[in-house]
Amino acid sequence: MTKSFRTFLKHAGKDYYNRSVNPPVVRASTLIFKSIDEIKKMKNKAKKDPIGGHFTYGREGSSTIFALQKILRTLEESYQVFLTPTGFGSVFLAIFSVVRPGDEIIVSDPVYSPTRAFTENFLEEFNIKTVFYDPNNINDLKNKISKKTKLIFVENPGSNTFEFQDLSKILSLAKKNNIFTAMDNTWGTPYFIKPIKLGFDMSIVAATKYYSGHSDVMGGSLAVNKRVFKYVEKANKVTGLRLGPDDAYLIIRGLRTLDIRLDKHQENAKKVASFLYKHKKVKLLYPYKKGTYNYKMWNKYYSGASGLMGLKIKAKNKKSVLKFVNSLKLFGYGYSWGGFESLALQQDLRELGNRNYLGLSKNEHLVRLHIGLEDPNDLIKDLRAALKHVK
Numbered sequence: 001m002t003k004s005f006r007t008f009l010k011h012a013g014k015d016y017y018n019r020s021v022n023p024p025v026v027r028a029s030t031l032i033f034k035s036i037d038e039i040k041k042m043k044n045k046a047k048k049d050p051i052g053g054h055f056t057y058g059r060e061g062s063s064t065i066f067a068l069q070k071i072l073r074t075l076e077e078s079y080q081v082f083l084t085p086t087g088f089g090s091v092f093l094a095i096f097s098v099v100r101p102g103d104e105i106i107v108s109d110p111v112y113s114p115t116r117a118f119t120e121n122f123l124e125e126f127n128i129k130t131v132f133y134d135p136n137n138i139n140d141l142k143n144k145i146s147k148k149t150k151l152i153f154v155e156n157p158g159s160n161t162f163e164f165q166d167l168s169k170i171l172s173l174a175k176k177n178n179i180f181t182a183m184d185n186t187w188g189t190p191y192f193i194k195p196i197k198l199g200f201d202m203s204i205v206a207a208t209k210y211y212s213g214h215s216d217v218m219g220g221s222l223a224v225n226k227r228v229f230k231y232v233e234k235a236n237k238v239t240g241l242r243l244g245p246d247d248a249y250l251i252i253r254g255l256r257t258l259d260i261r262l263d264k265h266q267e268n269a270k271k272v273a274s275f276l277y278k279h280k281k282v283k284l285l286y287p288y289k290k291g292t293y294n295y296k297m298w299n300k301y302y303s304g305a306s307g308l309m310g311l312k313i314k315a316k317n318k319k320s321v322l323k324f325v326n327s328l329k330l331f332g333y334g335y336s337w338g339g340f341e342s343l344a345l346q347q348d349l350r351e352l353g354n355r356n357y358l359g360l361s362k363n364e365h366l367v368r369l370h371i372g373l374e375d376p377n378d379l380i381k382d383l384r385a386a387l388k389h390v391k
């Protein structure tokens with residue numbers, strides 16, 4: 001990209017044909033041509049130039065979807081981007097594209113729980129074995145590599161517990177053993193880190209979160225390098241996964257302000273973190289404290305941090321932690337994140353999978369906060385008052 005990320009996001013996809021700043025929503029199943037010959041010509045073009053947006057049927061895309069693909073391809077610095085109706089659809093497509101019966105996959109233990117359920121339980125029925133590795137221990141990952149290992153699936157940082165890993169070490173292990181790699185980059189987005197540029201074969205972002213940014217769209221993006229493109233293209237065709245053009249339009253609109261929103265999420269999260277850091281009942285799961293391993297790994301690979309953080313809360317009485325969360329007035333209670341508004345969730349470790357490396361004692365409880373775009377001083381006031389309930 002010659003222009004800066006910021007400038008690119010403001011100008012990408014301008015449509016001089018329709019004279020609109022944002023590409024128009026093109027809804028179509030059947031695409032019509034002037035002659036049968038023209039359909040054949042389009043098919044040939046698609047064969048010769050598989051990323052050029054040459055569609056013959058609506059399931060392959062429309063000009064709105066192609067505009068979003070082109071924007072994300074530039075952001076990710078990838079060969080192509082596949083778009084799915086949800087973020088999890090992109091996780092599914094990434095894994096499904098490269099694994100086959102008899103293969104093994106290695107997954108970082110603190111992954112998004114639907115990713116865990118899909119790999120651990122569902123793939124087993126297809127004779128695909130999943131092993132999980134400790135995100136804080138590269139030797140554990142190394143020891144789990146076998147002749148059958150086909151894919152290493154990383155989520156960075158760990159879902160809800162925010163472990164940051166030494167990504168280039170993982171990539172060199174994979175390269176040495178000729179293993180495919182994928183990273184779920186929903187937390188950082190390519191604004192803060194570009195996994196394909198770093199050497200991953202696949203990079204996943206749930207567009208539901210920061211890309212759309214307004215808690216009213218679902219979508220997923222799977223960026224790929226040239227090496228895996230042919231596998232993913234084939235799998236994409238047989239699954240019938242396709243993002244709707246209305247959702248693609250809303251994601252393009254969200255992307256216009258991705259940089260501005262993420263800058264502000266980061267600024268607010270840092271202010272809230274510096275308040276929480278001093279609170280004696282709270283331990284932060286966020287790259288805040290210099291000198292820690294997580295901070296070092298974040299600092300090595302990321303140019304910034306988003307608004308999602310975890311808190312370990314010290315309390316003898318679990319009910320008092322629930323009371324803390326329930327007394328927050330400016331935080332909504334609900335799943336997902338990445339929108340403009342703040343959210344809070346109390347989570348049981350049992351719901352999240354193994355995570356025994358977290359060292360959570362009986363008197364510690366997990367709370368997840370998404371720091372939104374409100375005035376951070378109001379958020380801090382809200383948190384300060386609610387934390388008084390923790391006993």
Ligand SMILES: *Cc1c(COP(=O)(O)O)cnc(C)c1O
Pocket residue numbers: 086087088089091112155159184186187206207208209218219220336
């Ligand atoms: C939310 C999320 C997903 C899935 O996105 P959906 O659009 O909800 O399907 C995948 N990975 C991570 C890390 C997420 O937070």
